[in-house]
Amino acid sequence: MSLQSTMINGTEPSYDRTKDLKAFDERKTGVKGLVDEGKTSIPSIFVRPLNDRFKDLGTSHENLSVPIIDMSDVGKYGEATAKVAEQIIWASENWGFFQVVNHGIPLELLENMIEGAKMFHEQDDEIKKQFYSRDKSKVVTFNSNYDFYKSNAANWRDSLSVNTVNTGKVDPHELPLICKDVMLDYIHNIIKLGDTILMLLSMGLGLKPDYLKELESSKAWNLVCHYYPACPEPELTLGTSKHADASFITILLQDQIGGLQVLHHNQWVNVEPIKGALIVNIGDALQMVSNDKLKSVYHRVIAKTIGPRISIAFFFKGLIKSPKLYGPIKELISEEEPPLYRDFTLEEFLTHFVNRPLDQPGIDHFKLKNVGSKASKVSFLLSYCPTLTKRGVIALFLYSSFPFYV
């Protein structure tokens, strides 16, 4: 028995968690495989430690809802578009989440995408098993819980992922046959909508309209089709643990079951399903480049006795191998609002995100210490300098030759 197994679920000292994780993984049929067997209790690997359940914040009973933004006026004329941009910025600053309606993607395509994802997860196990993998270099993978061997309780969820962060593209022949056509159509439409939202965010931040698009976040993406089977003991586990997304933005499509919750003013607020709507949220990368103006907030999915629940997450991430350096946008920083983060490459950021302790925010690692100090003032000056080498030379110069600078 490993030490880890006794420590994590202190209530059950004799259970070997690592062995159970491996046994579950080797079956390659995911959480749905357990439900198909007719289990009426959940295996220990899914049970959250008692401590974590005790620490849970409450769910809001007030009539609170994430902002709902009508996009029908976008592109009509300047003033109307600017108004939508303003609403999107308000929502991104205050909630980090919003729902968009009249976004231009037909309801039929949204419904077909959900149906396509459902068909993938509910097809013959033998076909599905061929996609089962945890190999991060692969574009198309099916598995249960991407952080299965790191988390202290597994989530009641299976996922099919199409991840282009390494390649920037997907060969259609690699997609599962059962949902290939609808996926290609959905990807095409969501990228277009994502670019429109990036344009509105740029405008709302007072930047030129294609500023955020030029950061190349829509160049590479990750589409994840989640399947949350009905759970016999939902109070003991979660569908998705509390987390913030690593993306620039995420566009999420959920079915009508519900379960997604957003942390707002220290309480969980349900994101109510709206037919035809898409949910948009700001990810960590955009929080950092916006210098904390836009917020990447915690969210989670609770488990339910009803199901399956299907959701389709589309993360705008950018190419992991891009040589581009990211950091707080220089137009958004000033002496009064100094940069809060150091520059980073997407490789550094995304690698840190998957390797960090799960309960820690991904962005803390990139925070500049002592904002208002010499370091952050130097960083502010450097942001006006175009090339890396020049910036390095000036940094050294400021630090060593001008100790009186601050």
Ligand code: OGA
């Ligand atoms: C995610 C996520 C929410 C959902 O995939 O990052 O937050 O409703 N999903 O599935």
Ligand code: NI
């Ligand atoms: Ni998320």
